[in-house]
Amino acid sequence: EIVLTQSPGTLSLSPGERATLSCRASQSVSSTYLAWYQQKPGQAPRLLIYGASSRATGIPDRFSGSGSGTDFTLTISRLEPEDFAVYYCQQYGSSPYTFGQGTKLEIK
């Protein structure tokens, strides 16, 4: 099983700042099968990025994904108030598919 470790656990930033979230895999993941989700309280996860760097439909271009192999990054270039949420990475190239434990992005 591929273990995904996200860091930091909590990230405290202000609106307008840049956020950098990390996802490290215990073994190599094909970029095709790496996704990022945003989840707000009481809501289902919302797909942001798939294929490591492709934005999902309707996702603002301030969200970007990068990385390969075992190290992946989600960057939010300028934080908007609605971006404060929990973010998960997911790999779905190797069964069982797995998720990271999440990074909580909170307002500083």
Place this chain on the structure above:
Amino acid sequence: QVQLQESGPGLVKPSQTLSLTCTVSGGSITSSSYYWSWIRQPAGRGLEWIGRIHTSGYGSTNYNPSLQSRVTISADTSKNQLSLKLSSVTAADTAVYYCARVVDTPMETKFDPWGQGTLVTVSS
């Protein structure tokens, strides 16, 4: 626009079988470009993939080994529905359960969309 809606009992007794349905609207579950997954999330915790079913062809399934002995995912193509059954439940199975479509084409692979989720509590 495809939409997914989970439904089922919100309360299940320990040792019984949890049964949920995911109704898909706005598209067919039998397209060869898609398969369908169930994911769960205990309150305040992270996401756990339960398993998947590919409804075209032989309806192949694949389960998380941590749940494989207790889980069955199936499809009713006449009703455009997926189902999840989890047997011998305990309090540890209390969670919000989501179904999701997985787009699987040469151009892209992604879990999108997801249903809104349904909370299942295991308690006597």
